[in-house]
């Protein structure tokens with residue numbers, strides 16, 4: 001799919017001209033010279049394992065409504081990956097872990113309201129605080145602990161998440 005189709009941009013965002021073309025990863029305007037770069041968005045995901053089971057989120061919304069995901073989400077302007085990760089964990093599972101450790105990253109696509117977004121997902125492992133149970137909030141329909149031996153990739157919403165879980169199992173099991 002072309003960048004113009006993916007972004008559904010039909011006119012120059014600055015001057016309104018319909019004379020726009022794709023230029024590598026940018027949309028360029030022939031009329032005024034404006035160039036809008038379409039970069040990938042940063043996102044995070046957290047692997048929290050307790051007694052061999054991984055904490056997963058049942059997605060409340062599309063893309064992947066009803067499928068499993070890791071707690072996480074898009075990084076806001078001005079945030080570090082770690083700050084974004086902690087904010088998303090607070091929003092989705094009601095707590096932030098004591099320690100985050102970088103695991104891996106991977107590309108992903110995210111189709112939202114017919115617009116295809118490209119992301120780079122950064123995955124952390126987390127040590128969860130003892131004695132506090134996570135509870136679903138925000139974009140999470142519910143939370144579930146899935147044993148690492150029982151993970152069914154067909155039920156996972158995103159390829160980057162599947163790859164991160166595979167890597168985690170190779171590394172730590």
Ligand SMILES: [Zn+2]
Pocket residue numbers: 012013014015016017029030031032033034
């Ligand atoms: Zn223009």
